[in-house]
Amino acid sequence: MIKTQIILAGIGGQGILFASRIFSELGLKLGLNVLGSETHGMSQRGGSVLSHLKLGNFHSPLIHTGAADILYSFAEEETYRSLKFLRNGGVCFVNLENSKRFDPAILSHLKGKKVGFRTFDANEAAAQIGFARSTNIVLIGYSVGTGLIPFVYDDIKSALESVSRKKELEVNLKAFEIGFLKGKS
């Protein structure tokens, strides 16, 4: 039985709520219980945005420190802030221009915790296809490509199709594909 806890971190305007909707829809399609928590109101005005998502048999929508299986971070600073949520042996995907910039002490600490740490310049990849706002989907596509998450290409793609608005569907699928290919390579 799948039990997966996902944290999505970033700042207001990066499409974190949408990214979280993709995984909620995925849970629904897989017949799993879905629980999540969102940030609204004043905290949305340029502040840190954190979305919790739990798939499987849970009761509370909140993930506690040291419990998340997967962390998606869309902004460097928010990665540092949200790493505490990740469990030993968890995996994180970080949208980062330059992976060399990431703090080496923290990186080696994560290694000790057997955390799968992947950075990828999703901004750049999204800009390349001309849709800077699809960074969120590119990073998710990338994570599927790496094969490090317990969900497969077809399921996530179909969830993405279900939650996309008609006029954005084509762009979203393209962003997903680009990310996926980068993750595989």
Next chain:
Amino acid sequence: MKNEEVRILLGNVAIARGIIESGCHVVTSYPGTPSSEIIPAVVSFKKELGLDTYIEWSTNEKVAFDNALAASLTGKRAAVAMKQVGLNVASDSLMSSAYTGVVGGLVVISCDDPGPHSSQTEQDSRFYAMFAKIPVFDPSTPQEAKEMVKAAFELSEEFQIPVLLRPTIRVSHGKQNVKLEPPRILDRPADFVKDPARWAATPRFRLILHTKLNEILSKIQEKFEKDTRWNVEVGSPRNYTLGIITCSSSFVAILDLLEEFGLNEDISLLKIGTPYPLPKKKIAEYIKRHDKVLVIEEPDSVIELLINDKSKVLGRLSGHVPLQGELSPEVLYGILSQLLSDLGIAKLEMISDPELEKLVEDLDLPVRRPTLCAGCPERAAFFAIKKAFPKGIYPSDIGCYTLGLNLGAVDTVLDMGAGITFASGFYQAYHQDGNDIPIISTMGDSTFYHSGTSSLLNAVYNNARFILVILDNEITAMTGMQPTPGIGITADGSEGQSIPLEELIRGCGIQWLRTIDPYDVKELLSLLKEAREYTQKEDGGIAVIVARHPCLIRYPDVCQEKPVKVTITEECNGCMYCVDFFECPALKPDKEEDLVRIDRTLCTDCGVCVQVCPREAIVPAETKGKNS
């Protein structure tokens, strides 16, 4: 509708669905986090299902409450939704309606904000249920919130009493797969039955009503004692060393922690879904079976206070539970691990990683405070206010523009409406000593419609003098873009009557009134000076400026009508004046080069910063072309 349809719903959307499934006829609200998503979701279900539900964004919470109550008096079902501090505004009506009672079911939804995440207090709405003597349902998940709305309507009609639903923010903004059921269709033509002894009761009759209310309350308490749907024991422990009585979002968080640490068989939970009137016998019986009982509830203690014999009880009163702040899973873990260790039940494995936290702390990351959006017209207005009157007093109010704090142009934020009452109060206090200082009050359009007029009327009537700048962005922005009476669009998108701000302001007796686009900072500066002169003239008074520019999140097209692409020239010497005093997120300090740069992903081409730079180093892009 498909059979057994399941959708992922936000807690507030599940509440809206519960309202619709209950066959509710009238739904009213004033927006406020964490309650704002309820009304739009009712509108969307109404449209999807082709219902004729009457839905309104009311001008404030008391107005919303009264409109819903009147519908109930005609026999219809009605719901009114607000945030917890909104219930303060509606409390006058709430208290009285508990005595007079209702006819059609009336469900009052008040969303609490432990944390607080987006509120001025951490108050516990369940105290209002106790204060007013009405029953309250306290859901723990979106699914349960939907079911409780339906039960609340039934209870309200059975006992002719308003019923409170109190979701915490983690329920309102939690999401879950929720089973949908078809809506009930209740054919109830309005039929108000006159009964002055009840609906217009004088104090003599009020005593009779109070007596009846007490009788009703004890009947409801009996009902809650027998209830096993909302008040339920979870788990079958092998021993009774420790029991936990809990409710709302804390209940599910504790349940997850017990399962994770394999403690289900050591600790039982009593989940209370109806904290008032409290099923005291059930609780006493539960406590009797245990050596110790921990009470976990938030944001305050209602159950714990109502337990008669506290000799075995641990909670806030015994210092085991923090007196403030949200009971996050980490806080709950802390409470549990300490207690389990003290009682010799278990030693829990650590969940935090102090080494990692220390490494992150050492990075000294800048605090990411909330800020007005790039291009926000309110920033331009605050900049001008601060520049015109650097030594003024700036009372402000609740909304996005509270963030004028960051520009140093907001000194006070108390509650809805106090931007004006504080201005008059400050004026009178200084004036009494013969002192005259500039007082510049700011208030948003929606807040002005909510509670600005009574404050302004009072100020005019009592000869106060100050400048009021109404920041009119033509929307209720902070809570998620709800329409205002100014634009005259109603909750379901249909046309209402627009009430222009200027007419309302003049109607309050204001003689000096100007309207301006705050993007024109220079013009606003001279207008502010003119306004100040008027407040000091012998025959002067209160000066009001309507600073009108549409919110660029809500109306992006309007705002890009005249885009001004700006660039920074070599004149920039890194003085950081624009960063410190204009605080636009698109103006980024480049510490290595000691310059300011424009973040193109955030810049909205509003062009206001051209008027800000003291060295005129920020210029429209084409100007640079000419120079170079």
